[in-house]
Amino acid sequence: MRYNNISGAEAITLALIAENVDIVFGYPGGANLPIYDSFYNHGEKISHILLRHEQGAVHAAEGYAEASGKVGVCMATSGPGATNLLTGIADAMLDSVPIVCITGQVNSEDLGYDAFQETDVVGFSMPVTKWNYQITTADEIAETIAKAFYIARSGRPGPVLLDITKNAQLSIIKEFEYHQCTKIANYHPKWKPIVDKIDTAAALLNNAERPFMVVGHGALISKCRDEVRTLAEKLNIPVGCTLKGLTAFSSDSPLFAGMVGLHGNYAANMMTNECDVLLAVGMRFADRVTGNVKKYAPKAKIIHIDIDFAELNKVKRAYVPINADAKSALKLINERITPKENPKWVEKIAFYRQTELEKIINHDLDPNAEELRMGRVVDAVSSRLPMGAVCVTDVGQNQMAAARYFRHTVSDCLITSGGLGTMGFALPAAIGAANAIQGCNIVAFMGDGGFQMTMEELGAIMQYRLPIKVIILNNKYLGMIRQLQDLYYKGHDYFKELQNPDFVKIAAAYDIPARRVTTQSELNQAVEDMLTTPGPFLIEAQVEKNTNIYPVIKTGGSAGDQVFELPKNQE
Amino acid sequence: MKKKYTFLIYTENHIGLLNRISIIFTRHKVNVETLNTSSCVHEGLHSFVITIISTLEQAKHLAKCIEKQVEVAKVFLYREDQIISQCLALYKIAVDSKDTLRRIKSLVDTWNVRIFEQEEEFVVLEKTGTQANLEMFLKNNLRDFDVREFIQSARIIVTKPMGKLQDVLARRDEAEERE
Ligand SMILES: Cc1ncc(C[n+]2csc(CCOP(=O)(O)OP(=O)(O)O)c2C)c(N)n1
DSSP states (O other): OEEEEEEHHHHHHHHHHHTTOOEEEEOOOGGGHHHHHHHHTTTTTOEEEEOSSHHHHHHHHHHHHHHHSSOEEEEEOSTHHHHHHHHHHHHHHHTTOOEEEEEEEOOGGGTTTTOTTOOOHHHHHGGGOSEEEEEOSGGGHHHHHHHHHHHHHSSSOOEEEEEEEHHHHHSEEEEEEOOOOOOBTTBOOOBOOOHHHHHHHHHHHHHOSSEEEEEOHHHHHTTOHHHHHHHHHHHTOOEEEOGGGTTSSOTTSTTEEEEOSTTSOHHHHHHHHHOSEEEEESOOOOHHHHBSGGGSSTTOEEEEEESOGGGTTTSSOOSEEEESOHHHHHHHHHHTOOOOOOHHHHHHHHHHHHHHIIIIIHHHTOTTOSSBOHHHHHHHHHTTSOSSOEEEEOSSHHHHHHHHHSOOOTTOEEEOOOSSOOTTOHHHHHHHHHHHOOSSOEEEEEEHHHHHHHGGGHHHHHHTTOOEEEEEEEOSSOHHHHHHHHHHSTTOOTTOSOOOOOHHHHHHHTTOOEEEEOSHHHHHHHHHHHHHSOSOEEEEEEBOSSOOOOSEEOTTOBGGGEESOOOSSOO | OOEEEEEEEEEOOOTTHHHHHHHHHHHTTOOEEEEEEEEOSSTTOEEEEEEEEEOHHHHHHHHHHHHTSTTEEEEEEEEGGGEEEEEEEEEEEEOOSHHHHHHHHHHHHHHTOEEEEEOSSEEEEEEEEOHHHHHHIIIIISTTSOEEEEEEOOOEEEESOOOOHHHHHHHHHHHBOOO
8 A cells, every 4th residue: 555645644544444444433632633634534434433531432442342353443632532541441451452542642842841731641551551652753654553453463462552743643744655564573472382381281181080171361362262162072171261251162051160250150169179170271360260369279280371471370370381372272282182071070060050059040030039130130131132142241240240140152242341340341342342243232231330430422322323232230339339348348338329310311311212120020021122122222220239249259268268148247 | 588680671772661661660569779771782672681679489570571562572580690790880089189189099009990080179980890899989998088979880780691692582483473
């Protein structure tokens, strides 16, 4: 691609088009208007979704990236526009989401002199970006944008920020040529698995009596669902998924032990505790997964596959650390294993599941309970959705309910804020997802607290008629906080009940059909209406106020210390 | 147990990289004892020498965090016994009489220092040595002088192992999985 005498802004647009970007989520301001002006001339190739806040734009870019597997792009102006992006950039960093954020910046000669809306974007985004760079001359645009996209999507993906001064956007480039980047001298995103390590791993798995596999987000990024399934089925290995790894393995498989971690499933946690070989695929032993690391998987030899060498031995020492792309490593391991039955060990899944059913799940899903419960709402929606749905969650009890009770399968997509746990994530992330894939159901579960953090994005949903089904699980509390106060702070519900607005009226103000439901039959009818109504829809489900999410790992404990109820007022 | 560890970091020479590296230490709340940046014998690369006090485990973790940065070519981590290190110090001493000057000059022969600059009102002494050495010299030997300024450079090091960076980088290129 070659052009003569074009402006820097035009070059940015052409570079984005060359990177197959057809949509940008953003918000304008003085420092990025030249870029918007150039978008104006390329409307057929590149569209723009105007969010109502820059935080919305960056979460939308994340949602888009997670749903499409492509790099998400967002744009903001300098100063407050840029600072508003920060939460989402940090979110993308912790969850390895490939996004490119473009911020406008004051003229290069004004840098450092407190010009209007000047902030040191490169400085403050450094700790939360995989890479960032300030472009101050138009000539740098082609090479830098190419580099940005390559870095964002390669190896362990992550956010990249480009800060582009206004003079660079406005000045003229004599000859503009664009080539996608495929290699950077000192950057090595992916390693070949070392065969010796693969041999050792395979031997360990072949000889294991109680093997267990924990699959994380990395497995999804590496697109190795098939390899995971093959390995699990050949050796009859029970599989647990991390929150971000749900959908890497189907929840209807008899080998699925559930979600691991704090509020995960009992079988997955107990089997972590009992296994003799633990194969960790694309996961990072986050504290919400391990609890007390010292007590985590105490009987297991750990095989850890991760594309990021800094994750190996970071939290948990691996007996066999494998620095490689999960797909490449699993392919090689699969070539080296001998099929094996392991009925006694596998039966434990059903045994533990039965315990959890009796203690928790039956209660959470009880259709005869007087009041609605989060689990029932999630189940009522999930059970009516065809395969291939996108489930988006916010943070708090609603997130755990959606993770636990949505019937995740490998053809679904779960979009949730894992590492940063960002309230307000769901609504804008769903907007990104709705722009990434058409024709499938996008449901976004959120709490009444989290909804109010970014509810201005109903404006974008209205304007672009995005078919997002919003489900507010309204317990009239910051539920997860109330739970923590109930269990650990002598029940001091310092924040009391929330005084909430009328969510149905708010939806109406945005021209979005909505229902408020308080009973099972109202819920069923509303879900029916929601799924048969084209376009956006909102359900406010009023759910039990004072329920806690169980099971839970005891404070100071690990996977083996998950309990179905905690005595209140612990330290 | 906490000990002194030194990172030898080969990087591209870019604006902002120093910040990218230093915030990694800040984030882990590790104090940088000394830091030196310099060109090196490897074309296109630049080197940072950073010394910290930490546990080996943390030092290894920090090395990986640094090596992960896009523009960092390679990080080596060394114990004290694996390096040869040196600092440079300058001491500016006021000269008010011939006798002072004579006394200063007498230090030169015994203490391996040299007169780097001599002006009418002052003399600048230059001495190389370890950090401790250079500070001791100030405290013990210059005690009776009017020392107006004392400045010490960061530690610079050469390493004892004889491996070649090029070989390390070449092996790594080979180990890379290309799309
Ligand atoms: C931006 C942000 N602020 C604060 C928190 C801490 N936090 C975690 S869960 C939670 C309560 C969420 O309440 P709500 O959205 O009503 O959801 P619920 O737990 O009731 O499902 C809070 C405040 C957070 N995760 N993110």
